[in-house]
Amino acid sequence: MQLFPCPFCGDRDEREFHFAAEAGKSRPDTTGAVSDAEWATYLYAQRNDKGPVREVWVHLTCAELFVLERDSVTMAVLRATPLRQDPA
Amino acid sequence: MTSTYSAFSILREGLRGGRGWRQAWRSPDPKPAYDVILIGAGGHGLATAYYLAKRHGLRNVAVLDKGWLGGGNTGRNTTVIRSNYFYPESVALYDLSVRLYEGLSKELNYNVMFSQRGMLVMAHSEHEMEMAARHTNAMRLNGADAELLEADGVRKRAPLLNFSPQARYPIHGAVWQGRAGTGRHDAVAWGYARAADRLGVDILQNCEVTDLIVEAGRVTGVETTRGRIRAGVVGAAAAGHSSVIAGMAGQRLPLHSYALQAFVSEPLKPVIDTVAFSPAYGTYFSQSDKGGLVIGGGLDRVPSYGQRGNLPMQEAVLSGLIEMAPMLGKVKLLRHWAGIVDVTPDSSPLIGPAGIEGLYINCGWGTGGFKAIPAGGYLFAHLLAEGRHHEISRPFDPDRFAAGRLIDEGAAWGIAH
């Protein structure tokens, strides 16, 4: 059981969280032209980094999304930032 | 030297203290260049090398691994072999694999112990029975064997399961595939390694790829912990680390890596003669020839490259197991472990070009790569040798995502098996 730091609720059991997506993706403006490749990249391509990662997680019990920086090998938690304060 | 395996050779070697057994494979030094370099000496990489040499006459081939051969997911899985898929593309792929497995021990002269003991996929309600009927019909139409069993039929095949109507998920029936079963996972890697080695393939263990050499927009070789090696073409069969390899050439794949756990109990006298899987309980299990119960379930919750599992999924899987067969609560767990699996958005594999010339991928098998080893190798070898897809691998090209042509088997049963 890993402990993840919800920026609002503090350290909680990993079962209260859900991995949402890799951080830093933005949705193409679909009111304009979006190519198949652009759309597929947005939907499916992943960095899937080994080592430090930036991910969006949701704390299911308080429903807040936040950016979690952690290490995908050691499982060390590096930092948690509320999504609305995330500069990226 | 004794190089062919048989009852007779065992008899002879037994009499002379086994001193004549030949090496199963060599430990060669890397050559400066190969026609084909395969990254990852797991089942898929080794099988690819074997079929390249055997079917396509390409023998100047090397298989590289950062550790020992068969040490990744090939040696960590729960050994289930089956082709009980829904879509025709999937059945074509996985049934090719089952058929190759059926002749594999003799072909490789190595007993991979493919035990066609059958597999049950439980249905726990009338609604699930309807879905099971849809699935059974699909398999049969697509040329795989399947039967829809009522509860009594399930009881005959696995009497230890919990048939109580009070069970959390009462058993209404199951989809049965009789040709499914289990194999000896290490033996598959070793058998292919030995056969490929005999055909001249160099298996380079402890030879980690640290970078890809990209020249003029093309992958032309690899940098390794044992030096630079040139290649006509590079094929990556690196499972959970495929994103890392593709990343060396600046490519992003539609993959997430997760830890998938597996469990084995202390050895018991036979208690179950088939593979039993319940999507609702989130657990499946079978019994190895040695007697241990081999147990698996879903992915861990957290994307991970850490080759170890965590308690939440252990509790989920083993609770499901005991709900499924309550007497197993008193059986002791001997060990648990995890492998890193690469999961695609539609739970179907990626076989094809990696987005840069000279680099091809065979990955994305997610939770079920072991069962696909012979087909994965067969088809990947075809692609690498011919430069174009075999018709069975064509639908699994990564180009399906841009075309929206997903093969979403995950939606069907949605669990590792």
Place this chain on the structure above:
Amino acid sequence: MTGRRIEAGGLIDRAARLNFSFDGRNYTGHPGDTLASALLANGVRILGRSFKYHRPRGPWGAWFDDPNAMMNVRLGRDELPNCPATTTALVNGMSARAVNAWPSAAHDIKGGLDLFHRWLGAGFYYKTFMWPNWHLFEPSIRKMAGLGALEMSGIEGHVTDRVDDVCDLLVVGGGAAGLSAARAAAEAGQGVLLVEDHPELGGGLYRRGTPVDGQPPVAWVAEQRHAIEAAGGRILTGTTAYGVYDHGLVALSEDRGFAKAPRLWRMRVRRAILAAGATDRPLTFANNDLPGIMAVEAGLEFLGRHGVLVGQKIALASNTSFGDLAAERLEAAGATVRRYDPTARPLQGIGRKGLEAVRHGRYRYDADVLLASAGWTPLVHLWRHAGGKLRWSDALSAFLPGDPPEGMAAVGAANGTFDLDHAVEEAGCVATGTPLPQPRTRYHIAPHWPEPGGEGRQWIDFQHDVTLKDVEQAARENYTSVEHLKRYTTLGMASDQGKTSNMAGLAAMAAIQGRPIPEVGTTTFRPPFVPVPMELYHGTNRGQQFHPLKRLALEPQHRAAGAALGEYGGWLRPAWYGENPMTQAIRDEALMARQTVGVLDASPLGKIEVMGPDAEAFVNFIYYNTIRTLKPGRIRYGLMLTEGGVVYDDGVIARVAADHFVISCSSSHVDGVTALLESWRQDGNDPDRIFVHDCTAHWATITVTGPEARRVMRALDLPVQDVPHMSFCDAIFAGRPLRIARVSFTGDTSYEMSVPTGSALALWQAVKEAAEGRGGGPIGVEALSVLRAEKGYIMVGKDTDGETMPHDLGFTGPREKKKAAFVGDRSLHTATANASDRRQLVGLAVEEGAPALPTGAHIVTGGERPASQGYVTSSYDSPILGRPIAMALIAGGHARLGEEVTIWHMDETRSATITAACAFDRQGARLDA
């Protein structure tokens, strides 16, 4: 007779007598005995048989480091398989049987297998059994393999009790080092938990028997215990730390007695000190597996803890300085001890079913027991679980804890500090963070490892019958990596998980290859440290608490009304009511609802509030359908898609005000839809301008549907004039708020009435009574399924699959016309989305008089090899139409209305005609009848 109980000493209670049996013979022992110690005290030497060759075996170790004495143990009605005799505390009335031996361990008919050993060496099965087929051999091999048989009944009350807890410092191991560390830390004010796997504290002190700080072990241990507890420390005995997981979680298994499930402690620790000790590793020599050959420390453990002298003429072969102490102890207890230096010349065990003599070089000496040790191996398993590194010590001939994992330290024998006083000192320093004294050691070892090419059969793995020759063969065949060696020979894969075999195995490989041991490396240390019952992971996560169901507020009323309850989308709901058989009951309810009125508990339907200045644009983005144009007070049907364009949910959206919507999604998707809304709200929108709140559980919903529905509403004095189809109004019922929505999932006039859960009962009773007064009554989910299928209304997940897009269901408008962006929009325009052979939703009509189509049947092409073109997703006998109806997803179905198609089900075919999905009241006249 070789072993015997001595007059005094040990931790056993000689005053009490326990009766037990082994392999059908009766024996007695004392409280404080294990099965193994009691059997040894009774002079029994053969406690088991090996896995492969069925060689007779006595215990090698005295605790978890014994792979040999495995038993099925019964107490009363309960039997457990594969109990190690060395760790199973003796209980009066136990009957034990050696596993994998028949009729007994002493006389096992399969013992003859040993004669064929030369053909059954490492990996022989990979080389044969291929012709004609593995299946021919496998069943008999399976029967031969396995250890104990499993009794196929559960044990009553075998339920793990789970505790979540935290501590500042966890000390693993209650020997001298662990006790000292725990005491020092507790006295320094840390919150300490000390765990010890034996029932008693003291660890290795009893086998040494020497005073600590001038006190006898028992007194010293008692003093430490008192001091730890007085300082606020906690102690758990009989408790094994069996796994270390991420973020400081250590799993502890607390023994609660035979056939009782252990208690699981999920202990979150800030810091851990590993004081788990070390074990003797076996000496590798010819016939080193004979009963009577055991670890030096096992001999002393049986003596010091259980008061059992394991032999009378004891040969002692040890390459460490600890041998001196051992010999002294045994002699003092009355044995004659003769010491042999295993490094001087080869040893050999002599005897058939047990040790009779020892050959050392050219000389033969009689002995009934040989105590052997090739040195100590620190127990570093938890260190490795936590990610700590190991380092090789030439001085100690052992792997020791190296670079530490975060928050963990090792002390005492686990850290290679083998001298007692040094260990105590080190433990105190580490616990309190005081600087360590210079490392020094009196312990001395003359390295001794397996010697390749040696004479005779020399066992490396006792349980699995792996010998030095097997390792040599594996090396010859190039299975030289330590993992290949393990897997090819099965070395280290026995139930002791290599605790006795791994070091010798990798040392043998190192010697064969002429490489240093650390270069060969170790295999992975995998949890659990010792085998634990799988129940440990189960606990309260059982029965109805395994994936708990959501329950209706009105469940008692449904039960009282005779409901058959079933699981639908995670809710326990009435499937149908009454005594009639299922088919009849469903039919009657469906017909009743069409003819008069049906009352349905629809409470699980989602009720998610979306509010705020940006709510309109937000909901418009979330839904496929255009919501922007929806007027307050009105309701619209909508589909929610994934970004991949696949239909995820369908439901209705009610607009309460310009900035306020209520989303009513399907009952099984409430959590998913809420999560999806939250995720889009916060990622891509200004979260301060949209508010999402799921209040599904706050409201109960009761639906009345049918031609009499309006009259039922009037009878309750509820407004019906003001609510045309697809609108809603607020009203008051029994003094509480009520929302009436005119939406229909049946095609008949329907009113969905939602009240705060607390008012559900009153509303239900009133509605039910009014309906029954008009020939109607409650209907279950099954009848509703029939009614909606008659209308061709989909159930997402049943009539759609993982590929269905809205245009496949006939909802083409927004895909073509909606200007604003919406979830999944771009995915509706890929080549695949535009294909003409997409599976589309249609109806199917059967031939006159034919029965209903099986749900799950496929629609196929004709010809030799039929191919699937889709499948029947819903199929029922429609009572109101008097004929079967069906819905199906069929390739290009929308363009094929009227076409006769072949239906394929389990190799049998019949025909049906493609129709529109809606089979009943196609004009929709009844909606507002």
